[in-house]
Amino acid sequence: MKQIIDKWGKSIGIYLFLLILFPFVMPDEYYRSVGIIIGLQAIVTIGLCLVMGLAGQISLGQASFWGIGAYTSAVLTTKYGLPPFVGLIAAAVVPGLFAFILGRAIAGLQGYYLAMATLAFGYIVQIGITEWESVTGGANGMISIPQMTFFGGSELSMYFLIWGVVTCVLLFSLNLLNSRVGRAFRAIHKSEIAATSMGIDVRKFKLNAFVVSGMFAGISGGLYAHYMGILDPQPFGLHESIKFLTMVVIGGMTSIWGALIGTILIGFISEGLVLLSEVVPGLQGDVDTIVFGAILVLFIMFMPEGLVPRIRAAFEKGQAKKAKAMADEAQRKQQVERKAAT
Amino acid sequence: MTELLQYVANGLVSGGIYAIVAIGFITIYNVSKVINLAQGEFLMLGGMVTVALIGMNLPYGLAALLAILMVTMIGVLMQKYVIAYVKKANPISLIILTIGVSTLIRGIASFIWGKDAFALEPITSNEPISIGGVMIAQQSIWILAAVLIILFLLWYLMDKTILGKKINACSVNPMAARLMGISPTKMSMLAFAISGATGAIAGIVIAPLSVTSYDIGVLLGIKGFSAAILGGLGNPLGAAVAAFLLGIVESLGAGYISSGMKDAIAFLVLIGMLLIKPSGIFGERSVGKGGL
Numbered sequence: 001m002k003q004i005i006d007k008w009g010k011s012i013g014i015y016l017f018l019l020i021l022f023p024f025v026m027p028d029e030y031y032r033s034v035g036i037i038i039g040l041q042a043i044v045t046i047g048l049c050l051v052m053g054l055a056g057q058i059s060l061g062q063a064s065f066w067g068i069g070a071y072t073s074a075v076l077t078t079k080y081g082l083p084p085f086v087g088l089i090a091a092a093v094v095p096g097l098f099a100f101i102l103g104r105a106i107a108g109l110q111g112y113y114l115a116m117a118t119l120a121f122g123y124i125v126q127i128g129i130t131e132w133e134s135v136t137g138g139a140n141g142m143i144s145i146p147q148m149t150f151f152g153g154s155e156l157s158m159y160f161l162i163w164g165v166v167t168c169v170l171l172f173s174l175n176l177l178n179s180r181v182g183r184a185f186r187a188i189h190k191s192e193i194a195a196t197s198m199g200i201d202v203r204k205f206k207l208n209a210f211v212v213s214g215m216f217a218g219i220s221g222g223l224y225a226h227y228m229g230i231l232d233p234q235p236f237g238l239h240e241s242i243k244f245l246t247m248v249v250i251g252g253m254t255s256i257w258g259a260l261i262g263t264i265l266i267g268f269i270s271e272g273l274v275l276l277s278e279v280v281p282g283l284q285g286d287v288d289t290i291v292f293g294a295i296l297v298l299f300i301m302f303m304p305e306g307l308v309p310r311i312r313a314a315f316e317k318g319q320a321k322k323a324k325a326m327a328d329e330a331q332r333k334q335q336v337e338r339k340a341a342t
Numbered sequence: 343m344t345e346l347l348q349y350v351a352n353g354l355v356s357g358g359i360y361a362i363v364a365i366g367f368i369t370i371y372n373v374s375k376v377i378n379l380a381q382g383e384f385l386m387l388g389g390m391v392t393v394a395l396i397g398m399n400l401p402y403g404l405a406a407l408l409a410i411l412m413v414t415m416i417g418v419l420m421q422k423y424v425i426a427y428v429k430k431a432n433p434i435s436l437i438i439l440t441i442g443v444s445t446l447i448r449g450i451a452s453f454i455w456g457k458d459a460f461a462l463e464p465i466t467s468n469e470p471i472s473i474g475g476v477m478i479a480q481q482s483i484w485i486l487a488a489v490l491i492i493l494f495l496l497w498y499l500m501d502k503t504i505l506g507k508k509i510n511a512c513s514v515n516p517m518a519a520r521l522m523g524i525s526p527t528k529m530s531m532l533a534f535a536i537s538g539a540t541g542a543i544a545g546i547v548i549a550p551l552s553v554t555s556y557d558i559g560v561l562l563g564i565k566g567f568s569a570a571i572l573g574g575l576g577n578p579l580g581a582a583v584a585a586f587l588l589g590i591v592e593s594l595g596a597g598y599i600s601s602g603m604k605d606a607i608a609f610l611v612l613i614g615m616l617l618i619k620p621s622g623i624f625g626e627r628s629v630g631k632g633g634l
Contacts, residue, residue, distance in 0.1 A: 058434050060441070105617045111433040112377045115441075116567050117616050120609035123564065127606045238560060242445055249438055289449030296442025300435050301427050 004174050011257060012171075019167070023159050032155045036227060038267035039162040040220045042260050045247045046169050047216030049259035052248055054177070054185035055209040056192075058115045061122035062244045065095040065214040067236025069221025071129060071136055074145045074231050079135075084148050084226050091222025092215045099214025103207045122241055129233040141232030148226045162223055166260075169216055173256045185209065189254070239289065243270075246292040249299050252306025261308055266292075344475040349597040350590055355482040355551075357589020358489035359385075362544035363566025364573065364581040365496060366537035372513035372576055373526070373533040376425055376436055380444035382563025383451075384538050387413050388545025389554035390451060393460040402463065410542040416447075417538025421531045444559065451556035462549035481551045488547045492540050493582055499536075500578075509533065513576075561605060568612035 005012065023032050048062050072094040073087030102121055129136050136142065148158065176182050184205055187195040192202050225231055243266065251262025273288050303310055363381055370378045388409050395405035420443060428439060464481045471478050500506035509529050511519040516526040545554065552558075569588050573580030588608060596604035 052434065056434060058437055102613075105613065112437060113571070113616055115379075115437045116564065116571070117613055120564055120568070120612050123561075124606045124609050124613075127603065131600070131602045131606075242441065245438065245441070253434070286449055286452050289445055290453060291449075293442050293444070293446025293449050296438055297424060297446060300431065300439045300442065301424065304428075304431065304435050 003178050004171065007178065008174060008257075015170075015260075016167075019163050023156055029155050032159050034267065034271050036155070036159050036162050038264055039159070039166045040224050040227070041244070041247065041267060042166050042263040043162075043169050043220035043223075044217045045244050045251075045259040045263045046166075046173050046256055047213030048244050049248050049251075049253065049256055050173060050176070050185075050209045051213045053252075053254040053256075053259075054182065054189060055206045056189040057206055057210070058111070058245075059118045059210070059213065060115050060238070060241050060245065061118035061120075061125070062213070062217055063236045063238070063240035064122040064125035065099060065217035066221040066224070066240070067125055067129060067233070068095040068098055069218030070225040070231055070236070071142075071221075072218070073222035074142050074225040075135055077146045077226070078142060078144065084146055084222075087226070088219060088222040091225075092219045095218030095221070096211050096215040099211045100207070103210035103214075119238070119241075122238060126233055126237045129236065136233070137231075139233060141230060143230050145225050145229050145231065147229055148223075158227055162227070165219065165223065169219075170256065170260065177256060181205070181208075239286070242292055242296075243288075246295050250295055250307060252308040252310070255306065255308045255312075258306050258308035262306070265307075266295075345597070346594075347474070347476045349593045351476050351478055351482075353590030353593030354586060355478075355485050355589070356593065357569075357586035358486050359544055359548050359562065360565045360569045360588055361489055361582040361585035362492060362540050363562055364569040364585050365493070365578050366541050367567055367570045368576060368578050368581055369496070369537050369540075370530075370533045371570075373509055374421075374425070374530040377440065377567070378420075378534070378537065379437065379440040379563060379567075380420065380447060380559075381537060381541060381566060382559030382561070383444045383447040384413050384417065384541030384559075385545035385548070385562050386451060386554065386556065386559035387416065387447065388542030389462065389549035389558075390455055390460065390545075390556070391542075392546050392549065393462055393554065394455070396462070402465075406546050409546060410539055413542035413545075414535050414538040417534040417536075417541075418531050421534035425534075426527060426530070444563070448556055448559060455556060457556060459553040459555040460549070461553045462546070464550040465547075479551060481547070485547045485551065488543055492543065493578075496536070496540075496578065505532075564612070565608050568608055568615070571612065572615050 022035055026032060026035070044062055044066055048059060051057050051059050069091035073084065073091040076082045076090055077084050077087040102117070105117075130139050132138070148161065177185075184195065184200045187198060187200060188202050188205055196202050247262040247266045248259050249262070250265060251260065252258030269291065270288055273291065277287060299306065305313075363385065366381045366384065367377060370376055370381075391409035391412055392405050395408055396402060400408070424439065424443060425436075428435060431439065464479075465484050466480045469480065471480060471483075498506075500510065508519070508524045509532065511522065511524055512526045512529040519526055519529075548554075565588065566585070569585035570581045572588060573582070573584030575581075588611060591611060592604055592608050595607035599607070
């Protein structure tokens with residue numbers, strides 16, 4: 001923990017400051033709810049970032065883990081009367097189990113095979129939710145899911161609850177990144193063969209990343225269910241999975257901060273598009289699909305490393321330049337002094 | 343018995359479509375080691391553009407021809423301006439790239455045509471034909487004919503012509519091919535053109551039977567990919583056989599288990615296959631890592 005604060009103390013400080021400031025500069029309930037949704041998505045994308053950026057794998061089924069989490073908690077609390085807290089624990093465990101089973105099955109797979117297997121899994125889950133009507137309510141969905149009663153359950157308290165979870169997930173992931181495990185992950189990302197020859201159990205690491213990402217998505221799903229109060233299968237499909245993917249890519253696949261910033265950017269772009277479609281009458285269909293597709297293509301073509309690593313590199317370059325200029329200056333001064341002395 | 347035969351017949355028809363998609367995947371994969379996840383979108387565009395052009399009062403044949411040309415062009419442009427641009431990308435980037443293209447195409451299609459489903463007039467009449475009690479839509483026969491013709495032409499192109507040998511050379515060893523004066527880039531472009539054209543044809547022949555809409559590409563894409571993996575990525579004939587098998591299994595599952603689970607069955611087969619033997623029924627040398 002100390003290490004993270006040493007390394008990312010400043011970033012964490014700015015993050016906490018903005019996080020607390022946001023609901024007070026945006027007193028409108030609408031913007032608070034946007035903030036809540038973005039927080040929920042950030043939990044998912046930080047997990048996805050662990051899979052993509054660190055383990056070098058791709059998952060196109062992240063929304064299905066989200067959905068499993070949401071439905072697990074919703075069913076347990078609505079049908080069996082369990083408290084939301086218990087539901088949330090189940091919402092982490094059940095998708096984690098699914099991720100474990102799926103990951104066990106496909107941990108040896110790479111690239112396209114894994115991409116397609118997770119895509120197919122996403123479809124199976126969505127079909128499963130729709131077809132298992134007796135439990136999930138099918139296409140009609142579920143209603144009157146118990147709300148969370150966290151400090152009165154107002155929009156503001158929900159905001160802080162969810163961003164509290166985001167902060168935990170963020171710190172956990174940064175810690176992971178900074179540990180031996182993180183170094184192993186980066187080694188895998190660079191070259192699986194080299195990592196294996198260094199004695200890293202690549203399959204195990206990939207599986208762990210996959211399970212953790214599934215659990216994060218599940219927790220977020222559970223919170224989503226209790227926040228919304230209603231559920232239907234529609235948001236848990238490919239569209240949402242691609243949205244999560246876009247968020248991670250735009251921020252920078254190898255950076256946890258990137259995932260967070262990407263989520264916030266895409267979140268606001270989505271809201272902007274919704275507002276825009278209300279003003280411009282010709283905007284039928286999914287404008288956001290076009291935007292996400294274009295972002296994915298353009299980023300991979302022109303900025304594959306993503307925003308945050310790019311900005312960091314530019315910043316470090318600037319820092320280095322400044323340092324060099326200062327060193328040069330000092331050297332010149334020294335020379336002048338020496339000359340004066342002789 | 344008639345019921346069983348009916349299911350098999352239905353399965354053969356959908357299997358034929360998966361075969362075309364699978365062969366599109368393999369054609370591109372063999373030459374450039376890219377899995378084009380926008381393959382399903384080529385089918386969607388084929389059907390949708392034809393519908394749109396007929397809506398502009400063009401005759402059926404001309405509309406279909408223009409649609410095929412257009413999708414072929416889109417394939418070529420995609421290779422030239424998007425895929426070729428990121429030559430050194432890692433596999434993850436390539437996957438995201440083709441997903442991005444497919445999402446973009448889907449989004450633009452929904453923007454132009456909305457979310458409604460469109461049907462195309464059948465090529466010949468709507469009357470189904472009965473063969474020994476099994477009812478077959480006339481359009482199904484057109485579909486099967488298109489599949490067989492495409493398979494035959496591709497086989498002829500790959501096995502009997504110099505051009506096919508050039509393409510094969512690139513898939514075996516791009517560097518050696520380049521030394522022999524063959525341009526792998528051009529061959530890759532040709533592969534995208536072929537998969538665009540065959541995809542469009544498939545999209546047009548299925549549009550009368552199952553309606554077409556902006557989002558049919560995803561499902562067809564995954565199923566085609568499943569068939570390609572089942573058959574062994576890189577083996578066109580194996581993929582075609584696997585595609586027909588997949589179609590039949592799916593149709594039997596829909597008939598005897600649950601029609602709602604029809605699509606899930608195909609995906610379960612895919613995941614099961616990946617579990618047991620990722621190299622496919624007919625074996626293959628690739629490991630699916632991709633990369634140019």
